[in-house]
Amino acid sequence: MRHAAIAMFTDFDGTIAHPDTLNHLTEVFAGVEFRREIGGKLYSGELTLREGIRLEVASIRGSLDEILEILKRDVVIDETFIPFARWCQERSAPLTVLSGGMQEVIESLLLPYGLDFVRILANRIQIEDGHWDIHFRDDTPWGHDKGAALQMARQAGYATIFAGDGLSDRRAAVEADLVFAKAGLARFCAAEGIPFEELKDFSQVQDFMVRELEQKG
Numbered sequence: 001m002r003h004a005a006i007a008m009f010t011d012f013d014g015t016i017a018h019p020d021t022l023n024h025l026t027e028v029f030a031g032v033e034f035r036r037e038i039g040g041k042l043y044s045g046e047l048t049l050r051e052g053i054r055l056e057v058a059s060i061r062g063s064l065d066e067i068l069e070i071l072k073r074d075v076v077i078d079e080t081f082i083p084f085a086r087w088c089q090e091r092s093a094p095l096t097v098l099s100g101g102m103q104e105v106i107e108s109l110l111l112p113y114g115l116d117f118v119r120i121l122a123n124r125i126q127i128e129d130g131h132w133d134i135h136f137r138d139d140t141p142w143g144h145d146k147g148a149a150l151q152m153a154r155q156a157g158y159a160t161i162f163a164g165d166g167l168s169d170r171r172a173a174v175e176a177d178l179v180f181a182k183a184g185l186a187r188f189c190a191a192e193g194i195p196f197e198e199l200k201d202f203s204q205v206q207d208f209m210v211r212e213l214e215q216k217g
Contacts, residue, residue, distance in 0.1 A: 004159035006209060008088055009150060009172060011164035012099040012106050012122070014183065015199070016081050020166075021071055021109075022056050022101050028070060030059035042167060049168055050136060050143035053100060053123070060132040064125065068108050075109060082113050084202035089117050093209065094158075096121060098146040100168035102134065121149060147171035161209070163199055180205055 013020035026035040038055055041047040047055075060067060088095040099106055099122035106120050123144055124135040136143035150160045150172055162169070162176035165183040173179045173189055179196040181189050189196040197208070 004157065006093050006212060007150075007153040007156075007158035007160050008093055008095045008205070008209070009098050009146070009153075009160060009162045009176070010081075010095070010202075011146075011162075011166065011169050011172075012097050013101050014165040015163055016078050016097070017106075017109060018076050018078065019074070020101075021075055021105055022053065024074060025060050025067065025070070026056040029061055030056075034059065048141040049100060050141050053136075053143055054134055057102075057125075057132050057134045061130050063130065064104060064127060068105070071105060071109060077109060077113070078201060080202040082115070084206050085113075085115050085118055087206055088209075091209075094119070094153075096149060098144070098149055098162075098169075098172060099123070100142065100144050100146075142168060142171065144168070145171050147175040150175035161205065163202070163205060165199070178208075 010016060013022060023035055026038070035056070038047065038052050042049060042052045085095055096119040097106060101122055102125050103120060103122040104125050106122055110118070121137065123137055126133040126135055138145055146169060150162065153160050159177045160175065161178045161180070162172045163180040164172060164185045165181065166185055169185045170188055173181065173185060173194055179189055179194060180199040181196045182199040186196060186198060
């Protein structure tokens, strides 16, 4: 990664936000067993990620404000992400959140922290009479091919770092110059021979970037 500006990309659910917002809402409205059944079909390949996300979103009932109240009550933002995001801004290192989840949810949960400089690429919510659907970013089986954003950054001359944890992060991990991974994404990287660092929190990613920038300078 020497001699290149760094662009940072990160997943949201399970990486920045705990618990995963869509999994949590699915459990609230459809139950744990339904959510686990969807998860099993995703990992077996019986469902594409696009299909699984649509089924989970369809289980949600209520207005956006009502759902956001549930998430603000139950979801915690990783406390190391906020200073890391500001550190990236100070050093002109572009930071992008890539999510297979819902743009409006991510924007709302990050709003109190004043991180309007962070780019968010996610799917959009469609709500009609309290029934939820989702408008995907692209036509791929993932609904949002996270790898595309990393490809564009690399073409623009950046070295890319990605942090993530799950199934939706695999395409990004394949494209990244360096991966910080945990949970299912770490197992995927190990199985596929993709070099990665075990993700603990964003202070660890910042420490790595500090070393890179110091050596570059």
